Amino acid sequence: DIQMTQSPSSVSASVGDRVTVTCRASQGISTWLAWYQQKPGKAPKLLIYDASSLQSGVPLRFSGSGSGTDFTLTISSLEPEDFATYYCQQANSFPYTFGGGTKVEIK
Amino acid sequence: EVQLVESGGGLVQPGRSLRLSCAASGFTFDDYAMHWVRQVPGKGLEWVSGITWRNGTIGYVDSVKGRFTISRDNAKNSLYLQMNSLRAEDTAFYYCAKSRYSYVQGAFDIWGQGTMVTVSS
Numbered sequence: 001d002i003q004m005t006q007s008p009s010s011v012s013a014s015v016g017d018r019v020t021v022t023c024r025a026s027q028g029i030s031t032w033l034a035w036y037q038q039k040p041g042k043a044p045k046l047l048i049y050d051a052s053s054l055q056s057g058v059p060l061r062f063s064g065s066g067s068g069t070d071f072t073l074t075i076s077s078l079e080p081e082d083f084a085t086y087y088c089q090q091a092n093s094f095p096y097t098f099g100g101g102t103k104v105e106i107k
Numbered sequence: 108e109v110q111l112v113e114s115g116g117g118l119v120q121p122g123r124s125l126r127l128s129c130a131a132s133g134f135t136f137d138d139y140a141m142h143w144v145r146q147v148p149g150k151g152l153e154w155v156s157g158i159t160w161r162n163g164t165i166g167y168v169d170s171v172k173g174r175f176t177i178s179r180d181n182a183k184n185s186l187y188l189q190m191n192s193l194r195a196e197d198t199a200f201y202y203c204a205k206s207r208y209s210y211v212q213g214a215f216d217i218w219g220q221g222t223m224v225t226v227s228s
Contacts, residue, residue, distance in 0.1 A: 001169070034214030036152075043202055043221055044144075044152065049214035087152055091214050094166025096142070096154035 002026050002090050006099025012107040013078055021073040021102045023088035028068045032092035035064055035073045039084045047086075048073060078104070109133035109217055111203045116222030119193055129186040129203030129219055137161075137181035140206035142215060143188050145199035145224075155201070156188065160209035170196075193226045200224075 031051035048064035204215035
Protein backbone atom coordinates (compact mmCIF):
# COMPACT_ATOMS: atom_id res chain seq x y z
CA ASP A 1 0.00 0.00 0.00
CA ILE A 2 1.10 3.56 -0.66
CA GLN A 3 1.77 5.54 2.50
CA MET A 4 1.13 9.30 2.55
CA THR A 5 3.21 11.36 4.96
CA GLN A 6 1.81 14.84 5.52
CA SER A 7 3.52 17.67 7.36
CA PRO A 8 3.20 19.61 9.51
CA SER A 9 0.45 18.03 11.59
CA SER A 10 -0.57 21.49 12.73
CA VAL A 11 0.35 25.08 12.03
CA SER A 12 -0.56 28.33 13.76
CA ALA A 13 -0.95 31.22 11.39
CA SER A 14 -2.53 34.65 11.07
CA VAL A 15 -4.92 36.07 8.51
CA GLY A 16 -2.85 37.13 5.53
CA ASP A 17 -0.07 34.59 6.12
CA ARG A 18 1.21 32.22 3.46
CA VAL A 19 0.84 28.60 4.50
CA THR A 20 2.46 25.56 2.90
CA VAL A 21 1.57 21.92 3.57
CA THR A 22 3.60 19.07 2.16
CA CYS A 23 2.73 15.49 1.37
CA ARG A 24 5.10 12.68 0.44
CA ALA A 25 4.05 9.39 -1.12
CA SER A 26 5.98 6.20 -0.36
CA GLN A 27 6.09 5.44 -4.10
CA GLY A 28 5.45 7.37 -7.26
CA ILE A 29 1.85 8.32 -7.96
CA SER A 30 2.39 10.58 -11.00
CA THR A 31 -0.02 13.48 -10.41
CA TRP A 32 -2.82 11.44 -8.84
CA LEU A 33 -2.89 13.57 -5.74
CA ALA A 34 -5.81 15.45 -4.22
CA TRP A 35 -6.15 17.99 -1.43
CA TYR A 36 -9.25 18.36 0.74
CA GLN A 37 -10.39 20.86 3.34
CA GLN A 38 -12.54 19.75 6.25
CA LYS A 39 -14.25 21.88 8.86
CA PRO A 40 -15.69 20.47 12.12
CA GLY A 41 -18.92 18.56 11.63
CA LYS A 42 -18.72 18.81 7.84
CA ALA A 43 -17.79 16.49 5.01
CA PRO A 44 -14.44 17.06 3.30
CA LYS A 45 -14.37 19.46 0.37
CA LEU A 46 -12.17 18.95 -2.70
CA LEU A 47 -9.73 21.82 -3.27
CA ILE A 48 -7.11 20.48 -5.69
CA TYR A 49 -7.20 17.44 -7.95
CA ASP A 50 -4.56 15.88 -10.20
CA ALA A 51 -1.92 17.59 -8.03
CA SER A 52 -2.36 21.10 -9.39
CA SER A 53 -5.86 21.58 -10.83
CA LEU A 54 -8.14 23.90 -8.90
CA GLN A 55 -11.60 22.51 -8.27
CA SER A 56 -14.41 24.70 -9.58
CA GLY A 57 -15.47 27.35 -7.07
CA VAL A 58 -12.31 27.14 -4.97
CA PRO A 59 -10.57 30.50 -4.43
CA LEU A 60 -7.39 31.24 -6.39
CA ARG A 61 -5.38 31.63 -3.18
CA PHE A 62 -5.24 27.83 -3.06
CA SER A 63 -2.69 26.11 -5.28
CA GLY A 64 -1.07 22.71 -5.57
CA SER A 65 2.14 21.46 -7.09
CA GLY A 66 4.28 18.38 -7.41
CA SER A 67 4.49 15.04 -9.13
CA GLY A 68 5.88 11.60 -8.42
CA THR A 69 6.32 11.48 -4.64
CA ASP A 70 6.45 15.07 -3.39
CA PHE A 71 3.52 17.46 -3.33
CA THR A 72 2.65 20.83 -1.87
CA LEU A 73 -0.53 22.72 -1.03
CA THR A 74 -0.11 26.47 -0.70
CA ILE A 75 -2.56 29.02 0.64
CA SER A 76 -1.14 32.33 -0.55
CA SER A 77 -2.94 34.58 1.92
CA LEU A 78 -4.99 33.04 4.70
CA GLU A 79 -8.57 34.15 5.07
CA PRO A 80 -10.65 33.59 8.24
CA GLU A 81 -12.65 30.84 6.55
CA ASP A 82 -9.47 28.87 5.78
CA PHE A 83 -8.93 27.74 9.35
CA ALA A 84 -9.64 24.05 9.01
CA THR A 85 -7.95 20.68 8.61
CA TYR A 86 -6.38 19.75 5.28
CA TYR A 87 -5.79 16.25 3.94
CA CYS A 88 -3.85 14.94 0.99
CA GLN A 89 -4.93 11.73 -0.74
CA GLN A 90 -3.30 9.50 -3.29
CA ALA A 91 -5.82 8.63 -5.98
CA ASN A 92 -3.51 6.50 -8.11
CA SER A 93 -4.39 2.97 -7.09
CA PHE A 94 -6.45 0.94 -4.64
CA PRO A 95 -6.27 1.05 -1.69
CA TYR A 96 -6.44 4.83 -1.71
CA THR A 97 -4.74 6.44 1.26
CA PHE A 98 -4.94 9.79 2.99
CA GLY A 99 -2.31 11.78 4.79
CA GLY A 100 -2.70 12.27 8.52
CA GLY A 101 -4.04 15.81 8.17
CA THR A 102 -2.80 19.33 8.88
CA LYS A 103 -4.79 21.52 11.23
CA VAL A 104 -4.45 25.21 10.41
CA GLU A 105 -5.16 27.15 13.57
CA ILE A 106 -5.47 30.82 14.39
CA LYS A 107 -2.31 32.31 15.84
CA GLU B 108 -28.36 19.99 -7.57
CA VAL B 109 -25.63 17.37 -7.36
CA GLN B 110 -26.19 15.43 -4.17
CA LEU B 111 -25.30 12.27 -2.30
CA VAL B 112 -27.42 11.16 0.64
CA GLU B 113 -26.33 8.30 2.86
CA SER B 114 -28.63 6.22 5.04
CA GLY B 115 -28.58 3.00 7.03
CA GLY B 116 -26.25 3.90 9.87
CA GLY B 117 -27.02 3.22 13.49
CA LEU B 118 -26.10 1.26 16.59
CA VAL B 119 -25.30 -2.41 16.03
CA GLN B 120 -23.79 -5.16 18.19
CA PRO B 121 -20.37 -6.63 17.40
CA GLY B 122 -20.59 -9.47 14.92
CA ARG B 123 -23.83 -8.22 13.38
CA SER B 124 -24.45 -6.72 9.95
CA LEU B 125 -25.51 -3.37 8.56
CA ARG B 126 -26.14 -2.13 5.03
CA LEU B 127 -25.40 1.46 4.08
CA SER B 128 -27.03 3.11 1.09
CA CYS B 129 -26.12 6.22 -0.85
CA ALA B 130 -28.68 7.86 -3.12
CA ALA B 131 -27.22 9.99 -5.90
CA SER B 132 -28.92 12.78 -7.80
CA GLY B 133 -28.05 15.62 -10.13
CA PHE B 134 -25.49 13.77 -12.26
CA THR B 135 -25.24 10.72 -14.50
CA PHE B 136 -24.49 8.17 -11.80
CA ASP B 137 -23.24 5.36 -14.02
CA ASP B 138 -20.56 7.59 -15.59
CA TYR B 139 -18.48 7.72 -12.42
CA ALA B 140 -16.61 5.57 -9.97
CA MET B 141 -17.94 5.74 -6.41
CA HIS B 142 -16.34 5.27 -3.01
CA TRP B 143 -16.90 4.90 0.72
CA VAL B 144 -14.69 6.79 3.17
CA ARG B 145 -14.92 6.63 6.95
CA GLN B 146 -13.80 8.82 9.80
CA VAL B 147 -13.67 8.11 13.49
CA PRO B 148 -14.90 11.30 15.21
CA GLY B 149 -11.92 13.55 15.88
CA LYS B 150 -9.58 11.43 13.73
CA GLY B 151 -8.42 11.34 10.11
CA LEU B 152 -9.99 10.04 6.92
CA GLU B 153 -9.76 6.40 5.84
CA TRP B 154 -10.76 5.15 2.41
CA VAL B 155 -12.85 2.00 2.81
CA SER B 156 -13.87 0.83 -0.65
CA GLY B 157 -14.36 1.90 -4.25
CA ILE B 158 -16.10 0.65 -7.37
CA THR B 159 -15.64 1.77 -10.96
CA TRP B 160 -18.49 2.72 -13.25
CA ARG B 161 -19.32 -0.70 -14.63
CA ASN B 162 -18.25 -2.75 -11.60
CA GLY B 163 -15.09 -3.57 -13.51
CA THR B 164 -12.77 -2.84 -10.59
CA ILE B 165 -13.52 -3.05 -6.89
CA GLY B 166 -11.13 -2.35 -4.04
CA TYR B 167 -11.11 -2.50 -0.24
CA VAL B 168 -8.85 -1.43 2.56
CA ASP B 169 -7.24 -4.50 4.11
CA SER B 170 -9.09 -4.15 7.43
CA VAL B 171 -12.50 -4.75 5.81
CA LYS B 172 -11.62 -7.33 3.15
CA GLY B 173 -13.82 -10.39 3.45
CA ARG B 174 -16.31 -8.56 5.69
CA PHE B 175 -17.55 -5.59 3.63
CA THR B 176 -19.00 -5.68 0.10
CA ILE B 177 -19.48 -2.64 -2.10
CA SER B 178 -22.05 -2.65 -4.87
CA ARG B 179 -23.99 -0.26 -7.05
CA ASP B 180 -27.32 -0.25 -8.84
CA ASN B 181 -26.98 2.17 -11.74
CA ALA B 182 -30.70 1.88 -12.53
CA LYS B 183 -31.49 3.17 -9.04
CA ASN B 184 -28.62 5.68 -8.89
CA SER B 185 -27.52 4.03 -5.68
CA LEU B 186 -24.33 2.84 -4.00
CA TYR B 187 -24.29 0.31 -1.19
CA LEU B 188 -21.93 -1.02 1.47
CA GLN B 189 -22.84 -4.34 3.05
CA MET B 190 -20.98 -4.59 6.33
CA ASN B 191 -20.80 -8.01 8.00
CA SER B 192 -19.02 -9.25 11.12
CA LEU B 193 -18.83 -5.70 12.43
CA ARG B 194 -16.21 -4.82 15.01
CA ALA B 195 -15.86 -1.99 17.50
CA GLU B 196 -13.10 -0.53 15.34
CA ASP B 197 -15.59 -0.09 12.48
CA THR B 198 -17.30 2.63 14.51
CA ALA B 199 -17.08 5.82 12.43
CA PHE B 200 -18.89 8.27 10.21
CA TYR B 201 -19.22 6.72 6.77
CA TYR B 202 -19.20 9.04 3.76
CA CYS B 203 -20.22 8.24 0.21
CA ALA B 204 -18.10 10.06 -2.37
CA LYS B 205 -18.19 10.51 -6.14
CA SER B 206 -15.03 10.26 -8.21
CA ARG B 207 -14.22 12.79 -10.89
CA TYR B 208 -13.77 9.92 -13.34
CA SER B 209 -15.23 6.58 -14.31
CA TYR B 210 -12.06 4.57 -13.73
CA VAL B 211 -9.89 3.77 -10.70
CA GLN B 212 -7.86 6.97 -10.55
CA GLY B 213 -9.40 10.24 -9.47
CA ALA B 214 -10.21 12.60 -6.63
CA PHE B 215 -13.59 12.80 -4.92
CA ASP B 216 -15.47 15.92 -5.97
CA ILE B 217 -18.82 15.30 -4.29
CA TRP B 218 -19.35 13.95 -0.76
CA GLY B 219 -22.46 13.04 1.18
CA GLN B 220 -23.16 14.34 4.65
CA GLY B 221 -22.19 11.03 6.26
CA THR B 222 -23.96 8.42 8.34
CA MET B 223 -22.75 7.28 11.75
CA VAL B 224 -22.14 3.62 12.46
CA THR B 225 -21.63 2.63 16.08
CA VAL B 226 -20.61 -0.94 16.89
CA SER B 227 -21.14 -1.63 20.56
CA SER B 228 -22.79 -4.15 22.85
